[in-house]
Amino acid sequence: xxxxxxxxxxxxxxxxxxxxxxxxxxxxxxxxxxxxxxxxxxxxxxxxxxxxxxxxxxxxxxxxxxxxxxxxxxxxxxxxxxxxxxxxxxxxxxxxxxxxxxxxxxxxxxxxxxxxxxxxxxxxxxxxxxxxxxxxxxxxxxxxxxxxxxxxxxxxxxxxxxxxxxxxxxxxxxxxxxxxxxxxxxxxxxxxxxxxxxxxxxxxxxxxxxxxxxxxxxxxxxxxxxxxxxxxxxxxxxxxxxxxxxxxxxxxxxxxxxxxxxxxxxxxxxxxxxxxxxxxxxxxxxxxxxxxxxxxxxxxxxxxxxxxxxxxxxxxxxxxxxxxxxxxxxxxxxxxxxxxxxxxxxxxxxxxxxxxxxxxxxxxxxxxxxxxxxxxxxxxxxxxxxxxxxxxxxxxxxxxxxxxxxxxxxxxxxxxxxxxxxxxxxxxxxxxxxxxxxxxx
Numbered sequence: 444x445x446x447x448x449x450x451x452x453x454x455x456x457x458x459x460x461x462x463x464x465x466x467x468x469x470x471x472x473x474x475x476x477x478x479x480x481x482x483x484x485x486x487x488x489x490x491x492x493x494x495x496x497x498x499x500x501x502x503x504x505x506x507x508x509x510x511x512x513x514x515x516x517x518x519x520x521x522x523x524x525x526x527x528x529x530x531x532x533x534x535x536x537x538x539x540x541x542x543x544x545x546x547x548x549x550x551x552x553x554x555x556x557x558x559x560x561x562x563x564x565x566x567x568x569x570x571x572x573x574x575x576x577x578x579x580x581x582x583x584x585x586x587x588x589x590x591x592x593x594x595x596x597x598x599x600x601x602x603x604x605x606x607x608x609x610x611x612x613x614x615x616x617x618x619x620x621x622x623x624x625x626x627x628x629x630x631x632x633x634x635x636x637x638x639x640x641x642x643x644x645x646x647x648x649x650x651x652x653x654x655x656x657x658x659x660x661x662x663x664x665x666x667x668x669x670x671x672x673x674x675x676x677x678x679x680x681x682x683x684x685x686x687x688x689x690x691x692x693x694x695x696x697x698x699x700x701x702x703x704x705x706x707x708x709x710x711x712x713x714x715x716x717x718x719x720x721x722x723x724x725x726x727x728x729x730x731x732x733x734x735x736x737x738x739x740x741x742x743x744x745x746x747x748x749x750x751x752x753x754x755x756x757x758x759x760x761x762x763x764x765x766x767x768x769x770x771x772x773x774x775x776x777x778x779x780x781x782x783x784x785x786x787x788x789x790x791x792x793x794x795x796x797x798x799x800x801x802x803x804x805x806x807x808x809x810x811x812x813x814x815x816x817x818x819x820x821x822x823x824x825x826x827x828x829x830x831x832x833x834x835x836x837x838x839x840x841x842x843x844x845x846x847x848x849x850x851x852x853x854x855x856x857x858x859x860x861x862x863x864x865x866x867x868x869x870x871x872x873x874x875x876x877x878x879x880x881x882x883x884x
Contacts, residue, residue, distance in 0.1 A: 460646075475562070508523075529615075553577075554578060581622050593835075594834065599645065602616045607723060611785040631675060662695075707748065713769065715728070743850065750780070818876040830866060837855055842857065844863070867883065
C-alpha cells in the first residue's frame, strides 16, 4: 500500500545494536518501495529508533516527537513511528498513548520484521498500531541496508542476564538468546562475497555467546571458526563483560589472525565497593588481572572502556579509586557517563543519590585525565608503520581519507590513489588525543 516515490528517514539513538536495527529497518522499508531521504520535513515516514539507557536520551526523544505535531497537522498522511528500547517499557508506551497522539506506529526491539504488517494495518484502519509482543526469529535477521560498504555489524546474541543495578537493558532487550553459529557464519560469508572486509560482532555481552545453545558452544569457538573464513580480513566485537572474560577467550584473540588487537571492556568504577553495589560481579583487582593477562599475551593490544561517575553512594574515596585505576591501566579511550536514574532499576531506589553538580565536577576531572592519557598513548604510534583499513572520506576534507588501525585508532591521510575498502600501510606522522595522521609509505 506504499504510494509511489514514498520516502523515509530513521533517526537513531543509542548503541551499535540500535544502529544495526536501523539498518534492518531500512532494508524492510526499501523492500516495500520506500526510498531513504535526509530531509525530515519532506519524508513520508519518520521512524525514531530510541534509547532508554540514560534520561537525556529519553527526554530528547520526547522533545523531537513534540516538534513533529505541527508537521503532522500540515501533512496528515505522514506516518510517524517510534521503536527501540524505550518502547519496551510500559511507562514510555503510556506516555506515547496519552501525550503524543500523532504517533501512528509503535513497535519494539524484538519484532522489527513485523513492520510491513504494522504499516499496512495502520494504513487500512487509519488508526494507531502498537505491537511489542511479536518475536522475531533471531536466526533469520541477516538482511540490512548497510551504512558502510567496508565494515558491517552482526548481532550474535540478544538480551542480557546480568541485571546491573543501574541498567534498564535486561528489561527492554530481554534475557540472553544466542544465534546459531551456522546462521552467523552464513551471514559473514554473504558479506564477504559482497566485498566487506571487516565485521563487528555485537551483543550486550558477547562473552556469554553460546551458553544457551544446544549443544552448548562458546564465544571463543565462534571466533576461531570466523578466523578460518577466506576473504574476511578483520573481526571485532563488543561489548565484553569482565566477569566472563576467560583465559580461553584471551588465547582465541592471541591466535586469531583476523581478530583485531582491540578490546572494549567496561570498567564502570575503580571502586570494588561501588562495583558490588552496581552488581557487576567482579572486583577492581580482578579487572586489573584481566588487563595484565591481555597485555602479557597480546603486548600491542588497545584497551577501551566505559566508566560511570556519580553512582549512588559514590564517595570521594570511591571516585579517587576510579582515577587511580584509569591511571594504572592507561586506557586508549574511555566513554564516560554521568549516572542517570532509570525507573525500574534497583539503583533508582538507592539512597545517597549524588548531586548533579558533583557528578559534573567528577566527570570533567576524569575526562581531562583520560584525554591526557589518550594523548600519551597515541604518541607511541608516531613514526610507526600501521595497517589501515580505508573506511571513507574525511567529513571535513574530501582530499583526506579516514581509516582504522587494527587497534581501532582513527587515521586521517591524503587520499592519493587509494580506494575505499583497501588495506594500506601508513607511516604515522602526527597525532592528538582522538586520532592519528599518516602518509602512504
